[in-house]
Amino acid sequence: MDARFLLLAGATAVIASPACATVYMSVQQAQAMMFPGAKFTDVSRALTDDEVSKIENMSDANVLNKRINAWKVSTGGWFIVDEVVGKHEFIPFALALDSNGAVKDIEILEYREAYGGDIRKPEWRAQFTGKKNGATLKDGDDIQNISGATLSSKHITDGVRRLLATYAVVLAY
Amino acid sequence: MLSSWPTERAKPLLGTVVRVRARGLDMATTHQALDAAFQEIAAIHALMSFHEDGSDVSRLNREAWQSPVTVDPRTYEVLVHACALSAMTEGTFDVSVAPQLVARGHLPKPHGAPEPDRSAIWRDIQFLPDMQIKFAKPLWLDLGGIAKGYAVDRAMDVLKAYAPTQACVNAGGDLRVTGDGRERVRLGSDSFPSQDFPIVDIHEGSLASSCGSVSGRRYERSGLHIDARSGNTALPVQFVSVAAPRCMDADALTKVVMARGACAAKVLARFGAQAVVHDAQFGWREVKGHA
Numbered sequence: 238m239d240a241r242f243l244l245l246a247g248a249t250a251v252i253a254s255p256a257c258a259t260v261y262m263s264v265q266q267a268q269a270m271m272f273p274g275a276k277f278t279d280v281s282r283a284l285t286d287d288e289v290s291k292i293e294n295m296s297d298a299n300v301l302n303k304r305i306n307a308w309k310v311s312t313g314g315w316f317i318v319d320e321v322v323g324k325h326e327f328i329p330f331a332l333a334l335d336s337n338g339a340v341k342d343i344e345i346l347e348y349r350e351a352y353g354g355d356i357r358k359p360e361w362r363a364q365f366t367g368k369k370n371g372a373t374l375k376d377g378d379d380i381q382n383i384s385g386a387t388l389s390s391k392h393i394t395d396g397v398r399r400l401l402a403t404y405a406v407v408l409a410y
Numbered sequence: 411m412l413s414s415w416p417t418e419r420a421k422p423l424l425g426t427v428v429r430v431r432a433r434g435l436d437m438a439t440t441h442q443a444l445d446a447a448f449q450e451i452a453a454i455h456a457l458m459s460f461h462e463d464g465s466d467v468s469r470l471n472r473e474a475w476q477s478p479v480t481v482d483p484r485t486y487e488v489l490v491h492a493c494a495l496s497a498m499t500e501g502t503f504d505v506s507v508a509p510q511l512v513a514r515g516h517l518p519k520p521h522g523a524p525e526p527d528r529s530a531i532w533r534d535i536q537f538l539p540d541m542q543i544k545f546a547k548p549l550w551l552d553l554g555g556i557a558k559g560y561a562v563d564r565a566m567d568v569l570k571a572y573a574p575t576q577a578c579v580n581a582g583g584d585l586r587v588t589g590d591g592r593e594r595v596r597l598g599s600d601s602f603p604s605q606d607f608p609i610v611d612i613h614e615g616s617l618a619s620s621c622g623s624v625s626g627r628r629y630e631r632s633g634l635h636i637d638a639r640s641g642n643t644a645l646p647v648q649f650v651s652v653a654a655p656r657c658m659d660a661d662a663l664t665k666v667v668m669a670r671g672a673c674a675a676k677v678l679a680r681f682g683a684q685a686v687v688h689d690a691q692f693g694w695r696e697v698k699g700h701a
Contacts, residue, residue, distance in 0.1 A: 238615030239592075240653030242686045244694055245607040259429075262416050270441075330422075345420035348427060384583040384610070384619040384651055385598035390422035397422075 260347045264318055267331040267344050268308065276311035280408070288406050296402035298395050305403055314341060315408055321396035323349070332397060338404050343397065415440050418578075423451050424558045426582025430565060433589070434575025443572040447565040447579065454564060457482050458557035460508065463521055470543055471508075471523040471550050478542035486541045488553055488560050488658070495662050496532040499677055502669045503662055504532045508550035517552060524548040555584070559618060559661030562586045566657075579657075586616040586657045601648040602688040610686070616657035620664035621649050648690065654683035672697050 262270070268277055284292070284303045292300050301322070308316040313336035320329040326349040333341040417440055418431035430447045432440055459465045466485040473479050481489075492505045509526045511517040527534075530549035538544055562579045566586045569577045576589035587593040597608040599621045610617055650667045654660040659681045667674045667685045672695070678685060679699030688694050 238653065238655045238682060239613040240615055240617070240684060241611045242694075242696055243609040243611065245609060259418065259420070261419055266416070343421055345422070345427060348420050348429070382578070382580050382583075382585055382593060382595040383598040384585060384595050384617050385621060385649075390426050390582075393422040393427070 259349070262344065262346055264331065264346070267318075267346060268316055271331065271333040271342050271344065272310045272312055272314065272316060274312070277308035277316060278311075279308055281306045281308075284403075284407065288403075291406045292399060292402045295405065296395075296399040298399040298402075300399065300403075305407055307408060315404065317400050317404070318346070319396060319400055321392045323392055328393065330393060330396070332400050334401075334404060338401070338409050340397065340401070343393070345393070419444050419448070421448055423448070424455050424561055424581050425554075426558070428561075428582070429578070429580045430569070431576075431578045432569050432572065432574040433577070435572060439572055440574075443569050443574065446572075447568045450564050450568045451561045451579075451581070454484060454557060454561040457485050458488065458553045458560075460517055460520065460552045460554065467551055467553055468520060468523075470545070471520045474543055474545040475524060475548040478538050478544040480540065480542050483541055484560070484564070485553075486537075486543070488557055489535060489543060489551075490537060491560075491658065492553070492556055492662070493532050493535055493537075495666075498680065499666050499670075501531060503666050505551050505553055505556065506530055506532050506535070506549045508552035511552060512550065520550055523550060526550045555618075555620075555661040555665070556658055558582075558584050559616070559656070559658035562616065562657040584616075584618040584657055584661050587612055588614055597649070597651050597686070599649045599688075602694075606688075606694070608686070608688075608694065610651060610653060612653055615653055615655050616660040617651060617653050618657060618660035618664050619649070619651040620661075620668055622668055649688040650685060651687075652678070652683055652685045654678075654681050656681075659683060667697060675699055 282305060284300065284305060289300045289303055306318045310316055315334040317332045317334070318329065319332065320327045328348060329346040331344045331346055335341045415437040417433050418429060420427055420429045428451055430444050432443045435443060456462065457466045460467055462468060466481040470479050470481065495503045508517060512519050526549045527547035530547040534546040534549055536544040536546060558581050562581050562584055563586060565579045566577065566588060569579070570588060574589060576591065578585060578587045578593055585595065592611040592613045595610045595612060595617055597610060597619060601621050650664045652660045652663040652667060654663060660683065663678060663681060663683055666677055667687060671687065674685065675697055678697060683699055685697040686694060687697060
């Protein structure tokens with residue numbers, strides 16, 4: 238193992254990606270991954286006010302997007318795409334349900350980790366660069382990980398619970 | 411068919427977002443490797459979750475005070491390791507502090523478990539043959555952080571079997587890297603000044619971080635660290651990152667450094683580990699292991 242600690246300060250260059258943003262896969266890729274070889278019938282539609290209140294009662298979660306993005310899968314089951322609000326950002330994810338409406342798989346489609354609202358402002362980022370212990374952060378340096386206070390996945394679990402209620406109210410008729 | 415396969419995927423597991431990456435493999439093999447790694451993490455989640463009634467941890471908390479409970483070899487391994495670290499730190503690290511975490515509202519009360527004996531500590535966990543565990547007194551285990559680190563290690567073992575040129579498993583900031591080059595990791599927390607931009611470059615190793623601060627709201631997000639000897643919450647150090655060969659050790663040692671600060675150097679040395687800490691009084695310091 239080799240680990241080096243660097244505390245960067247001072248300013249000459251720009252850190253390209255201080256927040257870690259990763260697009261993992263498209264909706265089509267998630268479909269192919271979760272239900273290989275299947276055909277998908279789009280059943281997406283707006284939710285009625287009555288459905289929204291039923292879903293909210295059943296899941297104890299607020300329905301922010303009054304629309305369901307769902308596909309019926311030819312090999313059995315359902316594919317749903319939704320998003321939840323993370324600490325700072327929306328987190329889109331795909332949920333695969335089997336033909337009984339049980340969770341088969343979850344894939345996060347896109348994920349950003351950021352700490353502190355300032356980090357996304359270009360002027361804030363521009364003040365950092367630096368050099369210590371012989372290492373430099375250059376424009377284009379790719380910081381792909383953040384280690385800090387553990388981010389909870391509670392918002393995603395809450396989102397899955399809300400979608401299971403949505404399934405019960407809207408799809409499982 | 412997919413035209414390309416992602417080399418990294420993310421799933422909600424272990425109470426956080428787990429990201430797994432493997433490079434240098436063909437599309438089909440990448441798919442198999444990432445699937446296998448996620449399966450191993452999901453299995454450890456199912457075995458060691460404090461929240462799930464069917465987990466080994468929940469069964470132990472309910473039944474092990476009455477009669478021996480047979481657990482998965484992986485649960486046994488984590489418990490043996492946890493108790494070895496407890497012995498090494500004279501109980502600073504102790505997986506039987508769950509009652510204090512429950513009392514403070516950071517964990518739910520375990521279903522069906524008897525009230526824990528207030529005097530129970532890690533020494534009351536007895537290791538019997540054939541993967542059986544017995545408690546000398548009613549106690550509540552929580553393997554939270556150490557199980558997360560262990561899951562990262564096991565997932566990395568799974569990935570390595572596919573021989574990627576580079577791989578990374580990151581469970582919400584508990585991470586392990588292998589292969590070409592260095593992984594650049596930013597240390598992120600609300601507990602140190604926002605103008606600081608601390609970085610750890612890591613090669614063939616693990617990193618874990620913990621944050622303890624006086625704000626109740628931050629505890630909720632970052633977990634609470636209790637010095638099992640005094641029952642006090644760990645406050646002197648507000649942010650700790652530990653680099654170690656194994657992620658299980660890195661995570662567990664953050665608690666030891668949180669409680670002991672620079673006095674943890676000797677323990678760090680035994681694991682080939684080093685730490686960086688931040689507190690309001692002294693700012694950033696490195697704690698390198700020495701015997």
